[in-house]
Amino acid sequence: MNSVEISNELKELLNGDNIKVQLSVPQLVEKATERGEATLTVDGALRAETGKYTGRSPKDKYIVEEESTKDKIDWGSVNRPISAEVFDQLYLKVINYLKEKDELYVFKGFAGADKESQLSLQVITEYAWHNLFCHQLFIRPTEEEAASHVAEFTVIGAPNFKADPLVDGTESETFILVSLEKKIILIGGTEYAGELKKSIFGIMNYLLPERDILSMHCSANVGEDGDVALFFGLSGTGKTTLSADSNRKLIGDDEHGWSDNGVFNIEGGCYAKTINLSAEKEPEIYNAIRFGSVLENVVIDPETRVPDYDDSTLTENTRAAYPIHYIDNIVTPSVAGHPKTIVFLTADAFGVLPPISKLTKEQAMYHFLSGFTSKLAGTERGVTHPEPVFSTCFGSPFLPLPATRYAEMLGEKIDQHGAQVFLVNTGWTGGEYGVGNRMKLSYTRAMVRAAIDGKLTNVDTIQDSVFGLHIPTSIKGVPDEVLNPRDAWADKEAYDQKAAFLSNLFKENFNKFTNVAEDILKKGGPIA
Known part of the structure; x- marks a missing residue:
C-alpha cells in the first residue's frame, strides 16, 4: 500500500x-x-487495569x-x-x-x-x-x-x-x-x-x-532567576524526587527538547510511578491524583474505592497519569532558557562512585552514553544481588538514531551554553549493598542544591584515581568523609577491588561505541 x-x-x-x-x-x-x-476512586480518579501486560x-x-x-x-x-x-x-x-x-x-x-x-x-x-x-x-x-x-x-x-x-x-x-x-x-x-x-x-x-534539537529523557525545572536544571536518571535514582523542589518551578518530569531557544517539555502531563506513594513522601504527585487523573493497575478497595499504593499485587509498575497543571509549582507554558546545570543520577549499589562529581564535557558524553545505574536485590523476582544496568542516553528503548548522535549534540550544547554537568550517586556509601548504607537524601539534596546554586563552580576538587571524576572536597551540609567514597569504606582494599570491578563493567559496556566514540572513551572514561 x-x-x-x-x-x-x-x-x-x-x-x-x-x-x-x-x-x-x-x-x-x-x-x-x-x-x-x-472505575472511579474515592478521590475521583479513573482507575483501570491493563491485564497481563503491565509494562x-x-x-x-x-x-x-x-x-x-x-x-x-x-x-x-x-x-x-x-x-x-x-x-x-x-x-x-x-x-x-x-x-x-x-x-x-x-x-x-x-x-x-x-x-x-x-x-x-x-x-x-x-x-x-x-x-x-x-x-x-x-x-x-x-x-x-x-x-x-x-x-x-x-x-x-x-x-x-x-x-x-x-x-x-x-x-x-x-x-x-x-x-x-x-x-x-x-x-x-x-x-x-x-x-x-x-x-x-x-x-x-x-x-x-x-532539526538540530536535542531530544532528552529527563526532568527539568527552573529557578526564580531563570536558571534551568536538567535531571537524567533511570528508575530508582531519585529523578522525580530531586527535580520536585518547592523553590523551583517544574518544566516537565520526563521528556524534553533542547533547541536554540532553550528547553521545552515534549508533553502536557505527567506519568508517575505510584508504588508506595504517600502524601508525606511525594505530596505533589499524591495531590495530583483527582478527577481527570488516570490510575493504572493500582489496587483499590472494592467498596470504599480507596487506593492502596503499597499493594503490588498487580504489578510494581503502578502508575498515575495527570495533566501538568495538576501540579501547583509549574512553568506555563512549559518552556524555559538554556540549562545552567545538568545532573546525571545513578544509584550505584556497589558504593564506589562519588556522591557527587564534576564532569568535563567528554566525561559528560561518556556517562551519557553509558547511562549507568544498579538494579537492586529484591526489586524483581530472581534478583539476589545488585545487577548493573546500562541504558544509553538514559533512554535506550526510545532512540531510533545512533546513540552517538545524541551524545555529540549534548557535547555541542554544553560548549555553546557553558552548562556544568554533575554525576550524582544516590546509591550506597561506606560499602556495597548489604554492607554500606544508602546515601542520605538530605546529603544528596544539599549537594544538588549546591550544584544548581553555582556553589561548586570554583570549589576545590580531587581527582578519583579509578574513574577520573573530579570530587569536591567540601560541601556545606555534607560530611567531608562522605564526599570521597574510598574514605567512607572501612576496608580500603575491598573498595579498590569493587571500584576496579565496576570500571571494567563500564569499559565492557562501552565496547559497542569504540569505533565511533574513541575520543570520548579516551578523554571521558575510567583512567584505571
Missing part, C-alpha cells in the same frame, strides 16, 4: 458513525465507567524498513526492522476491526511545547480511558488550534486486536509498529497505556535531531 491508500483507509475510518472526536474529560470518564473499562513490550516493537529512512535508523535489538508488507497487512486488519466497533475515540493535540518544532498528532483509541490518558499526557489544543488541527502523525490503539504470529509476521500477539514514511503508529494486543505515550517520544527522538 502506498501513502495515498493508507490515507484513504484512515479517512474512511475517521468518517465513520462510531467516531467520537475530542470528548471532554467528563465525557471520557462517563464513557469509560459506562462501558466497564474503569512496555520492547520485544514486540518494530520500525518499518522504508527507503526514505532505513539508512538513518540504528538497527539492532531495540530498533527491529519489519517489512512494509507486514505493516500493510496488519494495518488493514486493524482498520477493518475498528470499523466494526460501536465507538472509537479520537484525541487531537500536540507533542512539544516549543511552537517552532511542535508535532501535530492524533490518537485513535478503542478504549475511552486510553483516550483520556492521551488527553492528559499530550499537549491539549486551544479551541482555535483544534479547529485548524491537521495531524502529522497518527497513533492507532487496538488493545483487543491480537496478532497471529504465524500469519502476521510478529513475535507475539502484541505489536507496536512504527512507519516513519506513512506516519502511522499501530499498537495492538496490549492494554498498557504507556505504549501510546512512548511511541510518540520515539517519533520525537527521530524528528527533533533532524
Whole structure:
C-alpha cells in the first residue's frame, strides 16, 4: 500500500458513525465507567487495569524498513526492522476491526511545547480511558488550534486486536509498529497505556535531531532567576524526587527538547510511578491524583474505592497519569532558557562512585552514553544481588538514531551554553549493598542544591584515581568523609577491588561505541 491508500483507509475510518472526536474529560470518564473499562476512586480518579501486560513490550516493537529512512535508523535489538508488507497487512486488519466497533475515540493535540518544532498528532483509541490518558499526557489544543488541527502523525490503539504470529509476521500477539514514511503508529494486543505515550517520544527522538534539537529523557525545572536544571536518571535514582523542589518551578518530569531557544517539555502531563506513594513522601504527585487523573493497575478497595499504593499485587509498575497543571509549582507554558546545570543520577549499589562529581564535557558524553545505574536485590523476582544496568542516553528503548548522535549534540550544547554537568550517586556509601548504607537524601539534596546554586563552580576538587571524576572536597551540609567514597569504606582494599570491578563493567559496556566514540572513551572514561 502506498501513502495515498493508507490515507484513504484512515479517512474512511475517521468518517465513520462510531467516531467520537475530542470528548471532554467528563465525557471520557462517563464513557469509560459506562462501558466497564474503569472505575472511579474515592478521590475521583479513573482507575483501570491493563491485564497481563503491565509494562512496555520492547520485544514486540518494530520500525518499518522504508527507503526514505532505513539508512538513518540504528538497527539492532531495540530498533527491529519489519517489512512494509507486514505493516500493510496488519494495518488493514486493524482498520477493518475498528470499523466494526460501536465507538472509537479520537484525541487531537500536540507533542512539544516549543511552537517552532511542535508535532501535530492524533490518537485513535478503542478504549475511552486510553483516550483520556492521551488527553492528559499530550499537549491539549486551544479551541482555535483544534479547529485548524491537521495531524502529522497518527497513533492507532487496538488493545483487543491480537496478532497471529504465524500469519502476521510478529513475535507475539502484541505489536507496536512504527512507519516513519506513512506516519502511522499501530499498537495492538496490549492494554498498557504507556505504549501510546512512548511511541510518540520515539517519533520525537527521530524528528527533533533532524532539526538540530536535542531530544532528552529527563526532568527539568527552573529557578526564580531563570536558571534551568536538567535531571537524567533511570528508575530508582531519585529523578522525580530531586527535580520536585518547592523553590523551583517544574518544566516537565520526563521528556524534553533542547533547541536554540532553550528547553521545552515534549508533553502536557505527567506519568508517575505510584508504588508506595504517600502524601508525606511525594505530596505533589499524591495531590495530583483527582478527577481527570488516570490510575493504572493500582489496587483499590472494592467498596470504599480507596487506593492502596503499597499493594503490588498487580504489578510494581503502578502508575498515575495527570495533566501538568495538576501540579501547583509549574512553568506555563512549559518552556524555559538554556540549562545552567545538568545532573546525571545513578544509584550505584556497589558504593564506589562519588556522591557527587564534576564532569568535563567528554566525561559528560561518556556517562551519557553509558547511562549507568544498579538494579537492586529484591526489586524483581530472581534478583539476589545488585545487577548493573546500562541504558544509553538514559533512554535506550526510545532512540531510533545512533546513540552517538545524541551524545555529540549534548557535547555541542554544553560548549555553546557553558552548562556544568554533575554525576550524582544516590546509591550506597561506606560499602556495597548489604554492607554500606544508602546515601542520605538530605546529603544528596544539599549537594544538588549546591550544584544548581553555582556553589561548586570554583570549589576545590580531587581527582578519583579509578574513574577520573573530579570530587569536591567540601560541601556545606555534607560530611567531608562522605564526599570521597574510598574514605567512607572501612576496608580500603575491598573498595579498590569493587571500584576496579565496576570500571571494567563500564569499559565492557562501552565496547559497542569504540569505533565511533574513541575520543570520548579516551578523554571521558575510567583512567584505571
